[in-house]
Amino acid sequence: QVQLVESGGGLAQAGGSLRLSCAASGGILGGNVMGWYRQTPGHERESVARIPYMGAPTYASSVRGRFTISRDNGNSRNTIYLQMNDLKPEDTGVYYCRLAQDMGDYWGQGTQVTVSA
Numbered sequence: 001q002v003q004l005v006e007s008g009g010g011l012a013q014a015g016g017s018l019r020l021s022c023a024a025s026g027g028i029l030g031g032n033v034m035g036w037y038r039q040t041p042g043h044e045r046e047s048v049a050r051i052p053y054m055g056a057p058t059y060a061s062s063v064r065g066r067f068t069i070s071r072d073n074g075n076s077r078n079t080i081y082l083q084m085n086d087l088k089p090e091d092t093g094v095y096y097c098r099l100a101q102d103m104g105d106y107w108g109q110g111t112q113v114t115v116s117a
Contacts, residue, residue: 022097
């Protein structure tokens with residue numbers, strides 16, 4: 001069973017930085033895609049950044065140039081990171097890690113990011 005464990009997040013001032021991590025373990029297949037999504041009250045969950053097992057990442061236009069997603073596929077774990085720079089109040093939300101593969105679609109528990117003006 002795939003498990004996703006997120007860490008990072010918290011409170012930052014506008015213009016500041018935060019880093020999120022998500023470690024996936026158990027039943028991971030090659031060719032998966034991992035990513036970060038965020039949700040704010042009253043809005044649907046939206047994609048922030050995604051990165052395939054091997055290949056180039058993609059970003060939402062709202063974060064391109066400020067956020068960087070990366071991944072480490074070593075030691076039977078797939079870990080992704082989201083470096084968030086130049087944070088803005090509109091980046092506030094719950095950030096979820098996702099792993100999508102042929103055998104299923106998995107989500108982390110979510111981590112809160114709050115950016116104050």
